[in-house]
Structure formats: structure tokens, C-alpha cells
Amino acid sequence: MENASAANRAAFDRAGLKQGGPSHSGPPETAAKILGRNWAAPLAVGPLAGLVRPEALPAVLGAAGRAGLPAVVSALTPVPGPAVPETPLWLRTYAFQDDGTARRTAAGAEDAGYTALVLALGPQDGAAPAPAAGTGLPGLRDRADWADLERLRAASGLPLLVAGVRTAADAVRAVDAGADGLVTDRLEALPVVAAATTGGRPVLLEGGVRRGADVLTALASGADAVLLGRPVLDALLSGGEAGVAAALTGLAGELAAAMAFTGTPTVTEARPSVLRTAPRPVTVTPPPTAAPASPDRPLRRADLHASVSDPVLDTMNFLNEITHRYPDAISFAPGRPYDGFFETERIFTYVRGYLDHLAAQGRTPQDIRTAMYQYGPTAGQIREIVADSLRVDEDIDVPPESIVITVGAQEAMLLVLRALCAGPGDVLLAASPCYVGITGAAKLLDVPVTAVEERADGFHSADLEAAILREHARGRRPRAFYVIPDHSNPSGATLDEATRRELLALAERYGILLIEDSPYRRVSPGTPLPTLKSLDTSRSVVHLGSFAKTVFPGARVGFAVADQRVVDDEGRTGLLAAELVKIKSMVTVNTSSLSQAAVAGALLAADGRISALNADAAAYYGDAMRTTLRALDARIPAGRREALGVRWNEPAGGFFLSVHVPFRADEAALTRSAQDFGVIWTPMRYFYPQGGGQHALRLSTSYLTTAEIEEGTARLARFIEAQSREE
Incomplete structure (x- = not known):
């Protein structure tokens, strides 16, 4: 069974469940009726041969009985003492070398308290098992034949199931020989076996079931119930009878949760439509160590x-x-905006608003056509509009020349890091946990990152100062500290105003820049605390912004406010923004003119107040x-x-x-x-x-x-x- 179980496990791992809406009021009904008997769930314990020692069987049977589930006991492993009366027992029998033993075992099963027989066609994936010592049973043949099934049918009136059915032909033959139900050990065989089974006979799956979702997958594939072996053994070894009881209860609960997820009201209504099977994994043969020279020779990742x-x-x-x-x-x-606020037609309204704005400024039709169809200035063509918005909404008063319009805030991060970190001794400090975009950009540029951990009660500026001093002691130069002050990604933390002012004082004292990322300020209720940039009196803050959350992500428009002065060797000064523009010209050349037009139109429609635009x-x-x-x-x-x-x-x-x-x-x-x-x-x-x-x-x-x-x-x-x- 081990190979079959492993194959089933792999098939379960490839399968997924589709979400469905609730189809009725109340919780899903997990009860099942198998062979005329009611079960609390479509689960049966066993087969227990080779898994559970005889002395441990009462614990397993007791847990199964109290859970309202049957248990399959092997004829090769005798049950010590009287059977647990509340537990429906099935007897799993085999092709004995002595045909008389098989008939006597079947004939006496009902008197021994069993309610069904299960004949194993063969010991799948292995040699024939040996009877337990002390049973007095003869050895087994490797495989049962249809004559064995017919003899058992004649010897006992108990319901008879045939285990080891893997094909439609076997299913038809078993039914013709008198089987009242079938058991297969192949999940992928379930649909064909179930389709070939007639007369309302149940089909069960054994092997590989570990979770409630597995059970529902089996039911949707054609099974009426599943047999549980390994989960029961694991629970028995770890927790005894109580462990088995908990495992059975847990599986039934997980099944109910899976049914609720898929909108399956009862186990008999599980359908293939709830399944979504992932593609089989593709095995890729690695190239030989010494590959011959050829045009399609693969690159080595180690060389990238x-x-x-x-x-x-x-x-x-x-x-x-x-x-x-x-x-x-x-x-x-x-972490994306709710698109229920997006209206497709509004994009055209925004673009038209921006074109009207250009016309009102005296731009000619040729100017407007060029603004929309050509590359446009690398620094961006809506800097004045963004500067006005920052002034009225964030109290950030900077000249348009200090702003660079970027392809999202991600490009702004890349540009700032590339400009600031010039040598191997330069390091970026970052509040941790932190947005993966900044650490990813640093990795691309080979910029080392030193994490400054948040404490349980939030970020402490003293920890940043300690990190700066440690980097100096190591002979490295901390160039900047990256932080999202408002409702950060991923933790959701917000810096209080006192901490913001402490950070600004540290930046000025140690000559580092603060890279302030601010995507979530204007998608949060209430009046936000002042930005670091609005409190900045020493040009210590590079402020990054994005219109992804506030206007719409598809525009891919962000910006950097970089008003720091840059002095060259001859004493000439300029702005850091101008240096970022040089780098951008070699990266993306410019930001989409059409995207800028849509964003600018949104800002103009709200008189520059993103806060008003995003109130709802x-x-x-x-x-x-x-x-x-x-x-x-x-x-x-x-x-x-x-x-x-x-x-x-x-x-x-x-x-x-x-x-x-x-x-x-x-x-x-x-x-x-x-x-x-x-x-x-x-x-x-x-x-x-x-x-x-x-x-x-x-x-x-x-x-x-x-x-x-x-x-x-x-x-x-x-x-x-x-x-x-x-x-």
C-alpha cells in the first residue's frame, strides 16, 4: 500500500478546491449512509493490519465507536477480548492458501459481531502479509481470484466489499461476482471505478488521506467514503485513544470546513465541479556537467x-x-486597492481634464499632441501639478524642480539608492520588518542593508542611533534610513510625532538622509500626522510617493522629492533630483505620458487634494x-x-x-x-x-x-x- 498511498498523496497535493457560494442555510451535513447504516462522517478507520498491535486495538475501536464510525479489522490480527459493542466492525479477509479457512472465517464473522466483509484482491505494492502469531491461520496466496469472491459470497450473507479494484473492468467483474461495494487504492482511478459501479454500491478510497480537503476531493472524484490508516496510527502513537478521537473529530471538522468553502451542503452532493487540479509537475533533466558547445547551451545561475x-x-x-x-x-x-472604486470611464475624464488644462495654459494643438505622443521630459511633465498637490495636502513646500516623476515608487527607490550608495562601505539602514521592494532594490544594486528592528511597542529612535554607531565602528558609512512612517507595510505600525522629530534630529546629527515612503497616508481615515518632509528644516528627507493606492495602480506613476543640494568639485550646486534624472534616463527614459495625464487629471479634478479625492x-x-x-x-x-x-x-x-x-x-x-x-x-x-x-x-x-x-x-x-x- 505504501506506493499507492504515496501516489494518492501526490495527487491530493496537485488538487485544489474551488470556492462556492453558500447553497443552503446552516452548516454542511457530513453524515453518510453506507451499506444501509448511518455514519457520522464518510470516514472508516483502518484497515488496521500491520499498523496497530493487537493490544492497542481496543483504544482505536473505542475512539471509532464514540465518533460514530466503523473500523476495518484484519483477519490476520485478532481482536483481544470482546469487541467494543458500539463500534461497527468490518472484517478484512484474504486469499488463504486453504480455501476452507476463508469460508469458515466468513461464515463466523457475523456471529463474531462483524457487520461487513472486505476481501483484498491482492497485497498491493508488496508481498503477501503473514498472519499474526497465535491466530492459527495458514499463509496467504499473493492474490485472490474471482472464485474466492464467489466462495465468500456463498459462505456469508454479510455485505461484501472488494478491495484493490483499480480499473473499470475489475469493477464490473466484482459487481457481477456479487460484491456489495468496492475499495480502490488509487485516487486517480476513482472516477472510472465509480462510473462502472451500479446499483448504488458504495465506492471507498484507501491510502494517502490526511486532511479534510482530501476527503472532499475523494468524494468529488466519485468516492462515497474513505478509509483512514496512517492518520489513525500517528494519532495513536502520539496521544493514545484520546489522540485517535481528536484526529477523527478534527478530520470531520476539516471536511465540514472544506464543504462550506466549496458550497457543498451534504456529502452526497460533492461534485467534480468543486475540484481544481493543478498540472502535473514537469521533471526537468539537468544539463550535463560538461555540456558541449552549442547555440542553446544553458546559462549557469551561478554566473548571473x-x-x-x-x-x-x-x-x-x-x-x-x-x-x-x-x-x-x-x-x-x-496589498492592493479595492477596485470597486474604479470606474473605467473616469480614466477618459481625467485625461480630457489634463488636456483641457494644457489648452487653458495656452498650449497649441501641436504642443498637446507632442505632450501625449512623445517621450516627454525625463524628469516628468506633471511636476508642477504634483508640487501644488503636496503643498495644499501635505504642507510640503518644494519647487517643482526638486520632484522626479517615476514609474511607481519602486523606480524612485532604485534611483535614490543608486545615487546615494557609491562604494562598498556605504550601507542602507531600514526599519524591520520592511517593505520587500526596498530590500529588493538594494539587492539589485549590491547595497548592503542593516535592519533596525521594531520592538513589540513600535519603533524606537534610540535603536536607529545605536545602529548608526555600530556601522561607524565597523568602518562603514550609513547613507540613509528607509521608513514608512504611516501604517507601514507589513506591520501596519505608525510612528508618533515625537519619534518623527527624533528621527529628523538624528539624521541632521549624523549626516544621513531619511527615505520616507508614504503610500498609505491618504487611504486611511482621519487626519494623518505630519510627514517627515513637512517637518524637515535641514533637507534631511527624501520623500517618496505613489499614486497607485490613491488614484489607480495601473497608471504606475510615483515620484521622489529630492531637494537636497549637491555640490561638485568646482563648487557648483544643483539638486539631488537632477542627479536622479540622469540615472532615470538610463533606466526608463521617461514615465508614460498617458499615465501622467490620467494622474494629473485626477489631481486637477480634486484641486490637488488627494485627501478629498480619496475620502470615500x-x-x-x-x-x-x-x-x-x-x-x-x-x-x-x-x-x-x-x-x-x-x-x-x-x-x-x-x-x-x-x-x-x-x-x-x-x-x-x-x-x-x-x-x-x-x-x-x-x-x-x-x-x-x-x-x-x-x-x-x-x-x-x-x-x-x-x-x-x-x-x-x-x-x-x-x-x-x-x-x-x-x-
């Missing part, structure tokens, strides 16, 4: 820049893979955050949180919050969460440039409706409870 092998890139790709593999899971992963959106995001926090509190109340060791922060705005959990919030946990519980989140460890965050996860609340948040937090709570029990 180290950034392509950075673990963060692999982990983010893994998150994308999980999201695509389980598209019907409720995802708290994407900010209220929505604030409500989403409050709803998430309330739902989490309801699903995992304070007392239960304390018992589990679970806690989370409570941001007043932004898109993100962080949840500390007692288990490793890694890729394995995320896969189980998506597959078995239908909820996706982001491991916090992705955001720690020097390690950390192993027991925390990030939730993004921005992209979900209230109903999705309510259901998603319920699923998350079930996952946290289940995962915590296993740690």
Missing part, C-alpha cells in the same frame, strides 16, 4: 547576478503560486480594518488568544496588520491554510531582511468586502486553532 537567487524572490514567487493554485480561497495577501476610499479601508479587528476578536476571544499565544496589533488605518501565532508561519503552513481552510495570508518572515518573523503572518484588509472579511477571519481562526494543536 546574485539577486536572481535571492530567497525573497523565491518566496514571493511561491506566494503568487499559492494564490493562483487556490484562486477560490479568500486571500488576505494582496479612506473611509472604506478604515471600516475594513475595523471589521477585521472586530471579527478576529469575535473568532478568537481574549481568553482563547492568551491560551493559544496569539496576538495582533490594531492599526487605525492602512492596509495591513500583523498576527503573532504559536506555530511556524511558513510555506507549509500557508499551503495547508489555502488548501484545507480556504484562506491565504503572507508569512511575515518575507519582510525581515536579516531573519525573523517566523511566528507571524501579515493580513491585508484592503481588497476584501465585509462578507469576505467575516468568512475569511472565520476560516483563519479555524486554521490557527488546528495548526496550534499540532505544534
